[in-house]
Amino acid sequence: MAEPLTWGRRYLMCPPEHFGVLYEINPWMHREVQVDPDEARAEWDGLVATLRDAGAEIDLLEPVEGLPDLVFTANAGVVNGTQFVPARFRHPERQAEVPHDVAWFRSHGFTVDELPDGVHHEGAGDALPFRDVLLSGYRFRSDASSHVALSRLTGAAVRSIELVDARMYHLDLTFCPLDDERAIVAPTGWDAYGRRVVEALVREPLVLEPDEALSFCANSVVVGRTIVMPACPRRVGRQLEAWGFDVVVVPVAEFLKAGGGCRCLTLALDVKLGPLA
Amino acid sequence: MPSELVEVEGHIIDSLILAKVLDVIVEAGADYRMVDVEIGKTNVDPSRARLEVSCDDEETLTNLLEQLSIHGANRVTTADARLETCTIDGVLPAGFYSTTNLPTQVRLGGHWTDVENPEMDCALVVLADGRIRTEPMHRVHLGDQVVVGLDGVRVTAPERPRGANPFEFMNSEVSSEKPKELVVAQVAERMRRARADGRRILAVCGPAVIHTGAGPAIARLVAAGWVDVLFAGNGFATHDIESNVMGTSLGVLLREGRPTEHGHANHLRVINEVRRHGSIASAVRDGLVTGGVMYECVTHGVPFVLGGSVRDDGPLPDVHTNVVEAADAMRAQLPGVGVALMLATTLHAIATGNLLPAGVETFCVDINQAVVTKLADRGSHQALGIVTDVGLFARDLCDQLCSPG
Known part of the structure; x- marks a missing residue:
């Protein structure tokens, strides 16, 4: 019998006060596409309510003018118990977010350990725990070289996965741990070696077809047995329900305009990395 | 044959990164020699591998190194050799590089240059025109530029083809x-x-x-x-x-x-x-x-x-x-x-x-x-x-x- 995830009951989120598509750093972003701020706020409120209903606790990060992507807290860094390893963003547009993230974690009792200069790593967006290892993506945003540093800082055994589809530029668009045996996986986002690594790790994968993967359905938030999804292709929903999960679809269309779904809008604060107890 | 030492570190065995790096090298038509591998004892311990990558021309090597760096395999020697000036005739700077009799190259300005006359137990002197010669200590002069330390120097181990004879x-x-x-x-x-x-x-x-x-x-x-x-x-x-x-x-x-x-x-x-x-x-x-x-x-x-x-x-x-x-x-x-x-x-x-x-x-x-x-x-x-x-x-x-x- 699969055991539920040991994490995913407490999240950091940032209200979309200053959210918008102000620059283009992934294939989904187009500056000519307008974000409806009211709609965005309503969607974000809907996500918060749904997560709370599922039993999650939500902490809030103060929004900052001029930092539209601060709303995607998943990229703030990697959480490990009371340790926080802030991201080193590849794009200068997002680098100014880091001091705000660090300030929040410091004021909430976390120890902040930084990655060395010269490597890029975009936080939980490219680092998801599964069983006793940490899967970490690289190529578009994070560097493979950052993984050994991350492992040294956190003690986690890292599995490096090369991302090959620019539309799925973060690992959390291709991988969603469901419990200790299952995960939603989008192998078309990985190279052959990455596929073999995940195959060896996940006993029961829910393998997405390419078009299903591009619906961002892997960018979901799992709270116990509840899966909060930005979209849910019918086949995927049937399989999840057959496994006994409650599927809740929360529309986040405004955020998809910036290339982010439900997972991107949240950062789990109750992750503990390293060997299983 | 141009070659470069690269190092890749982390959970490179379980992540199949090492396998991938080796495949990338071979697919590029290049060759590698495993210089050193340390396998982590537990699955949390990182492993480390050092490879000497060589191929037919500099351009292929440069492209390959760029590709390898994507997978975290980075050039080890990125530093140029350090030079110090002789201040006394017949006396080398302390810390001078002591030579072997093997073919030797020195990296200066990002480029590797062959040492003209390999000889053991000598120093490496960089001449004004960029040529590099070994000189025994009694032959160095005030003002000579001498390689110090180990950075930016590499030697080619002699090939040992297998054979009964x-x-x-x-x-x-x-x-x-x-x-x-x-x-x-x-x-x-x-x-x-x-x-x-x-x-x-x-x-x-x-x-x-x-x-x-x-x-x-x-x-x-x-x-x-x-x-x-x-x-x-x-x-x-x-x-x-x-x-x-x-x-x-x-x-x-x-x-x-x-x-x-x-x-x-x-x-x-x-x-x-x-x-x-x-x-x-x-x-x-x-x-x-x-x-x-x-x-x-x-x-x-x-x-x-x-x-x-x-x-x-x-x-x-x-x-x-x-x-x-x-x-x-x-x-x-x-x-x-x-x-x-x-x-x-x-x-x-x-x-x-x-x-x-x-x-x-x-x-x-x-x-x-x-x-x-x-x-x-x-x-x-x-x-x-x-x-x-x-x-x-x-x-x-x-x-x-x-x-x-």
């Missing part, structure tokens, strides 16, 4: 139990090949060459053009001339093998006479010396360097009594040498071995196995030892290479 890899094999005729034939073949390739042949001779009666054979090899340069000491040249002038070597009649009366002074009388002529060349020209190895060297224009020692009698006027100058004179004769024959000499063999680049095929012939071992222990790993009587060896070699008559 010790001649296929020059690695200090001592062949005391090999059929000598075959060994001699193979040395002759190497000499033929060297001559065909335009590489020079160096003979380093000890006095035992004359004592054992091998003098005439070596003289024939010189006369037939199989020796391009000769290194020896006072003893070899003295006994060679003694045997020509007086028929003895250290007073022993070479034809009969018995000592002559008062023969122990023969060599002194010979040295004395050559000194009267001023040089070996003059003694030859004036008709005092009419045959032998030194005679053939003079008449065929084969350069020779005679290095002196504290126990020398005389010495002959050509002997370098300053050993530092002797070594410099030997160095000056080394460019182009491709084969070295060390014949029954311990001190001159080791002195020459110290100066030779590892790429020179070196054959060390001695009745005493310890000589060969000593040579290898001092870093001349390319030497192939042949344990046999030098007299027999030289005659067989001469028979192989020189037509009868």
